[in-house]
Amino acid sequence: MEAFFEWFRALYEQSGWNFVFIYEQYERERFITAMWTTIKLSIYCLLFSLVVGVVGAWAQGAKSAIVRNVMAGYIQVFRNTPPLVQILFFYFVLGTGLDRAGLMPTYDAGGYLEPMLGAFGWAVISLSFFAGAFNVEIFRSGIEAVPESTVEAAEALGYSRLMAYIYVVLPLAFRVSLPALNNNLVNLIKTTTLAYVIAVPEMMYTANQIWSDNVNVPEMMIVLFIFYVGLVAILVYFMHKWEHAMRIPGYGT
Amino acid sequence: MKRCRMLTGVNTTAPTRLPVLLPSAAATIGAARRERHEGTFRLNLKLWHGGALLLLLLIFLGVAEAANGTREGPWAILWRWKWFVLQGFGLNLLISFLAMALGTVAGAVLGLMQVSLLAPVRTSSWVVTQFFRNSPWLVLLFTVMLLLPFEIEIGDTVFPIPDWTKAVIGFSLPIMANLSEVVRGAVISIPSGQWESSESLAFSRRQTIWMIILPQCFKRMIPPWMNWYCILAMATPLCSIMGVEESVTHVSQAMAAEDNRPDLLTPFYSFLLLIHFVYTYPIARWTISLERKFAVKL
Numbered sequence: 282m283e284a285f286f287e288w289f290r291a292l293y294e295q296s297g298w299n300f301v302f303i304y305e306q307y308e309r310e311r312f313i314t315a316m317w318t319t320i321k322l323s324i325y326c327l328l329f330s331l332v333v334g335v336v337g338a339w340a341q342g343a344k345s346a347i348v349r350n351v352m353a354g355y356i357q358v359f360r361n362t363p364p365l366v367q368i369l370f371f372y373f374v375l376g377t378g379l380d381r382a383g384l385m386p387t388y389d390a391g392g393y394l395e396p397m398l399g400a401f402g403w404a405v406i407s408l409s410f411f412a413g414a415f416n417v418e419i420f421r422s423g424i425e426a427v428p429e430s431t432v433e434a435a436e437a438l439g440y441s442r443l444m445a446y447i448y449v450v451l452p453l454a455f456r457v458s459l460p461a462l463n464n465n466l467v468n469l470i471k472t473t474t475l476a477y478v479i480a481v482p483e484m485m486y487t488a489n490q491i492w493s494d495n496v497n498v499p500e501m502m503i504v505l506f507i508f509y510v511g512l513v514a515i516l517v518y519f520m521h522k523w524e525h526a527m528r529i530p531g532y533g534t
Numbered sequence: 535m536k537r538c539r540m541l542t543g544v545n546t547t548a549p550t551r552l553p554v555l556l557p558s559a560a561a562t563i564g565a566a567r568r569e570r571h572e573g574t575f576r577l578n579l580k581l582w583h584g585g586a587l588l589l590l591l592l593i594f595l596g597v598a599e600a601a602n603g604t605r606e607g608p609w610a611i612l613w614r615w616k617w618f619v620l621q622g623f624g625l626n627l628l629i630s631f632l633a634m635a636l637g638t639v640a641g642a643v644l645g646l647m648q649v650s651l652l653a654p655v656r657t658s659s660w661v662v663t664q665f666f667r668n669s670p671w672l673v674l675l676f677t678v679m680l681l682l683p684f685e686i687e688i689g690d691t692v693f694p695i696p697d698w699t700k701a702v703i704g705f706s707l708p709i710m711a712n713l714s715e716v717v718r719g720a721v722i723s724i725p726s727g728q729w730e731s732s733e734s735l736a737f738s739r740r741q742t743i744w745m746i747i748l749p750q751c752f753k754r755m756i757p758p759w760m761n762w763y764c765i766l767a768m769a770t771p772l773c774s775i776m777g778v779e780e781s782v783t784h785v786s787q788a789m790a791a792e793d794n795r796p797d798l799l800t801p802f803y804s805f806l807l808l809i810h811f812v813y814t815y816p817i818a819r820w821t822i823s824l825e826r827k828f829a830v831k832l
């Protein structure tokens with residue numbers, strides 16, 4: 282491993298290509314943390330946005346008109362405003378607002394109090410709600426594609442409403458929603474770069490710090506590209522596999 | 535495309551009234567497939583969104599005005615800065631026009647390269663397309679903004695390159711890649727019979743593409759092209775992160791000049807959103823109507 286690191290140091294000394302985050306221990310740690318932060322951010326956002334999507338789709342079919350209208354309002358707001366504005370709003374308006382009102386629980390971070398939800402937490406929340414708004418619509422169109430007669434048939438077989446939803450409606454709806462979901466999740470991963478604006482130490486932000494300290498913009502840019510394209514490629518690969526495995530035989534081409 | 539066996543009730547009309555999935559399922563899946571080619575998302579702007587923004591602007595102006603003591607009212611401040619903000623928006627429009635023009639030309643070339651018969655050309659253009667399509671806009675923008683020099687010397691004269699021209703190039707790259715996919719998608723959506731019949735009429739490949747395939751593609755490409763324009767126009771405020779003097783930068787400068795009064799925050803930003811809405815909404819509606827008009831009826 283050391284030899285590998287040293288090879289890059291030699292590369293810098295000979296050619297001027299400065300991949301400082303490989304051979305310099307401090308930069309390396311910072312870089313790995315950043316990679317890990319982006320991956321964590323992506324995974325959390327993926328999971329939470331799916332939860333928002335499923336719960337939201339269920340709430341859209343609720344009996345209460347208030348719940349339905351709240352859902353409709355949420356979707357409209359989050360679909361039609363730029364995610365950049367959403368992140369800034371969550372962090373600076375809600376975050377500082379809760380802090381000032383004293384509603385944000387804090388923890389002792391070695392002598393001073395830190396709010397429980399930092400920039401990372403707010404980034405997860407705002408990005409999940411952003412992607413979730415799209416997921417709600419995606420799941421809803423999937424659920425709408427399941428005929429009422431199928432649900433009735435399930436009920437005739439003794440399924441309760443919830444059981445029919447879990448065992449009959451969702452599996453069918455999910456297969457219909459998967460292609461659109463795939464598109465949205467790819468988009469979500471690309472949107473995580475926006476966490477840069479609230480100083481979440483993810484790839485984009487850390488790369489910026491590294492190139493500011495070491496003046497190696499081209500090298501960091503290449504690495505950023507490879508990282509993001511790779512991340513998206515991994516997601517697309519697994520989603521396609523999954524899409525293929527889940528497809529309804531004979532349905533569509 | 536893979537041929538599939540026909541399953542009654544699944545991909546043909548059901549003889550009974552109990553289909554496995556309703557016809558809307560096929561539409562949902564089809565829309566997702568199309569979205570992959572034509573754009574990451576479709577704008578869904580409605581007229582009442584503009585109304586809601588206007589209402590938000592007016593309510594917050596009203597509240598701020600009412601809570602205002604001796605200071606100058608926010609309405610007067612907003613009015614004073616309106617040309618400044620609109621001037622910033624003008625730069626947004628300029629960036630979007632130029633980036634779209636550049637992206638369209640480059641995307642058309644790249645798209646045609648993707649349907650080339652030469653495997654190296656096809657593969658390399660595919661790689662370029664996928665690369666720029668799948669990297670975040672912000673990363674592309676940063677790359678171009680930071681890697682291009684701020685001035686170039688030709689002979690003795692030094693030409694400065696302003697920030698916003700670099701932003702144009704930064705935005706044109708993802709547009710190029712996505713339009714390349716639009717072109718490719720349109721070309722392969724033309725039924726193979728068109729290719730075969732033109733071949734049998736002794737058209738060369740070049741003639742087939744220019745005289746038979748592309749004229750048919752053209753109509754199909756217009757709605758996704760416009761959709762991408764809308765997406766681009768909405769993305770241009772991103773370059774404010776790099777300090778390009780566009781509308782978001784101008785709004786924050788205006789607010790800083792007014793001592794960052796918190797009651798100005800909502801009026802200024804909803805005013806900005808309203809401007810963007812007024813510009814984007816008609817284009818989005820027009821796109822939808824063209825899409826309906828050009829829809830191929832089979």
